[in-house]
Amino acid sequence: MKILRTGAVGLAAALVLAACSGGGDSGTDASDGADGAEIRVWLVGTDTPDAARDYLTTTFEEENPGSTLTIEEQSWTGLVDKLTTALSSSDSPDVVEVGNTQAATFTSAGFFAPLDDIADDLGGDDLLPGFVKAGTWEDTFYAAPYYAGSRIVFYSDQVLGGTPVPTTLDEYVATAKSLRTADRSGLWFPGQDWYNALPFVWENGGFIAEAGDDGEWEAGFSTDGGITGLEQVQDLMTNASNAPKDGDEAELQVPFCAGQTTFLSAPNWIRWSIQAPADAETPGCADTFGADLHAFPLPGATAGETAKVFAGGSNVAVATKSQDVDLAKKALTIMLSEEYQTILAENSMIPARISLASALPDDEFTQASAAAAANAELTPATPRWGDVEAQKVIQDALVRIAQGGDVTTIAQELDASIEQILNG
Amino acid sequence: MASTTLTPPGAAPAPRATRAITAARLLPWLLLAPSAAVLLVVTGYPLVRMLWLSVHEYERAQLLGVPAPFVGLDNYTATLTDPRFWTVTARSFAFMVVCVVLTIVVGTLVALLLMKLGRGMRLVLSVGLLLAWAMPPLAAMLVWGWIFDTQYGVVNHLLTSLTSTDWMGHSWLVSPLSFFAVATLVVVWGAIPFVAFTLYAGFTQVPGEVLEAAHLDGANARQRFVDVQVPYVRTIYVVLIVLSMIWDLKVFTQIFVLQGIGGVKSQTSTLGVYIYEMGMAQGHYGAASAIAVVFTLVMLTISAYYVRVTIREETP
Numbered sequence: 084m085k086i087l088r089t090g091a092v093g094l095a096a097a098l099v100l101a102a103c104s105g106g107g108d109s110g111t112d113a114s115d116g117a118d119g120a121e122i123r124v125w126l127v128g129t130d131t132p133d134a135a136r137d138y139l140t141t142t143f144e145e146e147n148p149g150s151t152l153t154i155e156e157q158s159w160t161g162l163v164d165k166l167t168t169a170l171s172s173s174d175s176p177d178v179v180e181v182g183n184t185q186a187a188t189f190t191s192a193g194f195f196a197p198l199d200d201i202a203d204d205l206g207g208d209d210l211l212p213g214f215v216k217a218g219t220w221e222d223t224f225y226a227a228p229y230y231a232g233s234r235i236v237f238y239s240d241q242v243l244g245g246t247p248v249p250t251t252l253d254e255y256v257a258t259a260k261s262l263r264t265a266d267r268s269g270l271w272f273p274g275q276d277w278y279n280a281l282p283f284v285w286e287n288g289g290f291i292a293e294a295g296d297d298g299e300w301e302a303g304f305s306t307d308g309g310i311t312g313l314e315q316v317q318d319l320m321t322n323a324s325n326a327p328k329d330g331d332e333a334e335l336q337v338p339f340c341a342g343q344t345t346f347l348s349a350p351n352w353i354r355w356s357i358q359a360p361a362d363a364e365t366p367g368c369a370d371t372f373g374a375d376l377h378a379f380p381l382p383g384a385t386a387g388e389t390a391k392v393f394a395g396g397s398n399v400a401v402a403t404k405s406q407d408v409d410l411a412k413k414a415l416t417i418m419l420s421e422e423y424q425t426i427l428a429e430n431s432m433i434p435a436r437i438s439l440a441s442a443l444p445d446d447e448f449t450q451a452s453a454a455a456a457a458n459a460e461l462t463p464a465t466p467r468w469g470d471v472e473a474q475k476v477i478q479d480a481l482v483r484i485a486q487g488g489d490v491t492t493i494a495q496e497l498d499a500s501i502e503q504i505l506n507g
Numbered sequence: 508m509a510s511t512t513l514t515p516p517g518a519a520p521a522p523r524a525t526r527a528i529t530a531a532r533l534l535p536w537l538l539l540a541p542s543a544a545v546l547l548v549v550t551g552y553p554l555v556r557m558l559w560l561s562v563h564e565y566e567r568a569q570l571l572g573v574p575a576p577f578v579g580l581d582n583y584t585a586t587l588t589d590p591r592f593w594t595v596t597a598r599s600f601a602f603m604v605v606c607v608v609l610t611i612v613v614g615t616l617v618a619l620l621l622m623k624l625g626r627g628m629r630l631v632l633s634v635g636l637l638l639a640w641a642m643p644p645l646a647a648m649l650v651w652g653w654i655f656d657t658q659y660g661v662v663n664h665l666l667t668s669l670t671s672t673d674w675m676g677h678s679w680l681v682s683p684l685s686f687f688a689v690a691t692l693v694v695v696w697g698a699i700p701f702v703a704f705t706l707y708a709g710f711t712q713v714p715g716e717v718l719e720a721a722h723l724d725g726a727n728a729r730q731r732f733v734d735v736q737v738p739y740v741r742t743i744y745v746v747l748i749v750l751s752m753i754w755d756l757k758v759f760t761q762i763f764v765l766q767g768i769g770g771v772k773s774q775t776s777t778l779g780v781y782i783y784e785m786g787m788a789q790g791h792y793g794a795a796s797a798i799a800v801v802f803t804l805v806m807l808t809i810s811a812y813y814v815r816v817t818i819r820e821e822t823p
Binding site for chain 1: 566572573657676678682769770771773787788789790
């Protein structure tokens with residue numbers, strides 16, 4: 084019996100048996116209408132504001148009497164694994180949010196239902212083009228843009244004091260280094276935070292990977308520009324940051340609110356986490372470091388320009404295996420409606436509909452974010468990109484760089500790994 | 508099989524006797540049937556499915572019903588020619604050896620301690636061991652993760668107050684050696700209770716008079732342990748070592764959770780985690796199954812020895 088049990092060990096990991104889908108297990112008999120159905124919407128993280136969630140549930144249930152809509156919140160950690168399992172099971176959620184760089188993993192494998200028939204209802208040409216591209220596979224539109232955002236640099240006046248805000252990338256590095264003390268980082272830069280490392284690579288002329296004419300991918304971290312950028316990253320990680328050398332970019336408001344850093348480069352909507360009351364469920368520091376919070380877009384190589392930053396954000400899609408694809412599409416349409424997207428915009432998230440950008444609040448955080456987003460870059464457009472993220476090759480390389488490893492060697496090895504994955 | 512005597516001699520006609528014999532022959536199989544059925548469903552089907560997957564190109568798209576092309580042994584050749592597979596395998600075996608040695612040595616020491624302790628302390632120690640054993644690995648890992656946390660960990664705090672140097676901000680997981688030191692600590696911590704209890708049970712079966720005689724013959728404590736106690740529980744040791752080898756080779760939760768907390772993934776993956784990464788995280792189910800089949804064969808080889816020992820035990 085032991086033999087069999089040990090045999091099972093290997094396959095437990097290898098097979099798709101995992102019946103996890105830890106989300107809500109709400110009963111299926113909730114419908115009181117004749118043809119009522121239950122639509123389950125998976126939102127990821129706490130980014131979507133409560134007002135939007137309430138609007139979605141209420142509107143959907145008003146428009147579709149007898150049917151109910153349940154929002155189940157998922158975590159960004161391990162999302163691809165979890166979606167793979169859930170979306171291929173018979174108990175699939177109906178509408179799912181997915182990170183923009185993860186979308187291709189699913190669109191290319193048939194996990195999402197085509198949206199071409201409702202593309203105009205969703206916003207048509209008004210949708211963010213980069214995200215439409217991320218959600219399109221072989222000319223079929225599968226995943227609609229949800230919201231976008233970009234990283235901006237936060238600081239608190241009481242901490243920065245009289246030090247001027249840097250206007251070029253070199254100044255930014257120098258200022259962050261000069262502000263570092265034993266108890267306070269100049270810039271909080273955990274070793275795995277690859278989103279914040281990319282701008283340095285891009286600004287110096289490096290790139291992640293580009294497809295040649297023959298379709299072969301060539302990675303660009305070990306180009307001259309890439310190495311210069313990674314050396315800047317290493318300089319910051321070792322001389323400006325006290326953050327864990329192998330830490331990730333989760334819960335960034337914690338070190339900021341603990342007064343452990345002067346600069347914090349984070350998604351613009353983290354502002355709400357920082358300015359949450361100290362006794363909130365996810366505590367912030369509205370009364371201390373959040374009281375005089377400011378932000379600026381990451382400066383570029385020359386003064387007056389912003390750096391190329393990573394285009395963050397999400398796409399939303401309808402699951403192929405949804406019990407009721409038509410109803411799920413209605414829920415999706417509400418999520419891209421002007422009303423819903425306006426709520427997102429009012430909460431500083433760049434809306435999926437370009438025309439609603441005017442609803443963004445007129446504060447410095449949103450302006451900084453809009454300025455940064457104007458110069459945003461995406462990861463390589465190939466479904467294999469998901470494997471690069473899953474293997475954490477960039478994070479691994481950055482952790483080694485944070486420990487003071489030789490940048491050229493690490494960059495060359497990183498490029499070799501990325502090329503091996505992308506070219507199969 | 509002697510139950511045929513239940514039929515009164517001569518009373519029953521011949522056909523009925525035959526039927527009774529058949530029923531008696533079937534009875535053991537009937538009794539085995541429920542567990543056999545459970546095994547077939549729970550391990551048999553997945554095993555067959557794994558073998559099937561390992562000879563097909565099975566990616567995410569196939570989950571949605573796209574037919575999977577047959578690729579023969581391609582997945583196996585790819586696995587066996589991938590240097591990463593060999594690195595991971597070597598790493599897993601090295602980790603297993605260290606863990607097994609530590610588990611058995613410390614487990615023995617704890618078992619001997621249990622023998623020597625008075626009732627009260629023995630109870631306290633037993634309860635402590637049971638608690639460690641009963642703790643689900645995932646819950647235990649979260650606690651261990653906080654103990655070794657870079658910024659807020661109690662280990663760094665204690666080291667800072669005990670030594671004059673500042674340990675706060677020291678990352679225990681960032682260097683692979685230190686990562687595996689923590690992993691070894693956690694795995695051994697979880698494995699000791701079973702080994703200690705089993706050995707304690709074994710040691711209590713060593714007849715007191717034999718030990719006393721050895722004592723009178725002038726054997727010191729070490730000699731009594733090596734020459735009397737250990738030979739008595741030799742087979743228990745064999746079984747424990749083989750089981751520990753299997754358990755420590757297939758370790759998953761501990762490594763997977765630690766990688767989520769910190770460290771460099773490519774330098775710390777063991778076989779179980781590697782299979783998960785290949786299959787679940789990247790969606791290469793065929794390739795992952797091929798690795799799993801190779802892994803299963805390795806495990807079977809180790810288990811074969813265990814089964815032989817067990818069978819020899821049962822049929823003297």
